[in-house]
Amino acid sequence: MGNSQKIKWGIVGLGNIAQQFASELQLIDSAELCAVASRSIDKAQDFANKFKCSKAYGSYDELFQDENVDILYIATPHDSHAELTIKALQNNKNVLCEKPLALHYGDVVKMITTAKKYNKFFMEAFWTRFNPSIRETLQHIQNGSIGEVKYVNADFSIKFENPDNTRMTDIELGGGALMDIGVYPLFLAYLILGIPKEILAKSNFYSTGADTQTSIILQYEGAQAVLHSSFLYTCNVEATISGTKGRINLDPLWFMTESYSLTQGDQKTKFERPTLGKGYTYEIEECHACLKANKTESELWSHQNSLELAAIVEEVKNKIGLVYS
Template identity: 35%
Template structure:
């Protein structure tokens, strides 16, 4: 029996999320963290040492020129996703790019076109899609186990220390609640109900012009509504609740990361646990590795079409609330 190809990973951008991804990559079979890159050599050295990468580069160009790198995880701020994805794709590297895929549909279109022109795999890293608890809920909703969805409520809110120089708040880096965390409630609606016929949005803002909170109402042709919220000024339940004909499926806090699912039906309430032992990034990495081994150029789960619909919804909300970058 042929041994699966070992995938050699590179990471560009070595912030908080890159640490979590690197930790989880060690739990994925037949792959290894081979190279990391930061504009700061000392930061790259420290990161490399922490996670056993063979090489630490002080610039992104050197990493993508390394012939031993098979796949690159892009964990730089939102505003650079397009630029860094295209850099990797033009060097024939498979790209797993953190969400949001880019800053606008036009940027996403450019990334997809570049991937196709180079015949290279590209995928948006929206890790929630691959988490077992989310797949469990999604399966029951798609199979209509408890009837059709009547309403969705999904929120994501936390209260970080206000620091306008940090990535979360900085306008030049795509800061604000919508792109950073509002994408998750929108994802919950899109992955279960598809595209809405109408979106209505309103927001509050920090002094620098990025949104502090955004409320979104999605309306569907069958009368179903999705009530969504993202905020950086209060701690919210951060749950996704699906009200169906014959029951409620609730993805417990925080729904976008490893969690549990509670099903309420016919007077019974059952909570399902999923025995997570990692941060949860290993599931999308494992999927991506298999795509490479199968010589696929697009995910059958996180498709280009899905990513384009998601960024289009984000663009629509941004336009409605007057958020410009």
């Protein structure tokens, strides 16, 4: 793929997050949205018209077979991620799939195995990993700016109005605080501290079986992470990483933050890092860089990273008794 050639995207599933992603694609000169697919051709056509996209399909399979598409963004509810990703890969499509990759660890294994079999680029859409503030935070930690990390604290709780009328409480669609927003605090703790030795977790549940609030403690050798998520109320949505020589505070909303502070003793330094668009642009650019370099995975968020995080999420599910069919 030549460096001057535009990379042609297709979007599978046309809900709210797909609209946000399509808007961000328009900010990237090297990206072109050339096809979208929904189970409703009318919805697909409306979406295509809104984002000046030339092709609209009334089935996902039609989009999978479009030879003009370089990479697909899977933006359907969680329960269909695995099936659609595997089909797309089998049709020789590169894939960026929304998080979490699947509701079960075993399905994540199948997705990655399929990507390797067909030698296609595949990445989980953990856009926070590519946020400039998050990347700089990791650099500060690796440079020893806050010493040895001993504690990570992150919450992600935002009130959803009328939750019984949303996918948040639909257990068949993979609803619940853990899978939709709880994976973000888990991601941050994993990114900084790695795989925990022990996991403690407790949840409250909705009548459908979806968790409404989940609190997690990750125990490491000499460190801990305390994490929380819910869709019943809004909290600070901040994150703090504390070490033996200082701390880093990620400002709200921390998972898409445009600023953070580094505190060392009495000295506090503020960093402003405005993002291009909402911030999906950085994962898009990472996909482009990997495709142009003929890479099948990102070094910043690898297949192994996705597998390890999925294993952590699976254990949390087991600890709290969250069951998906």
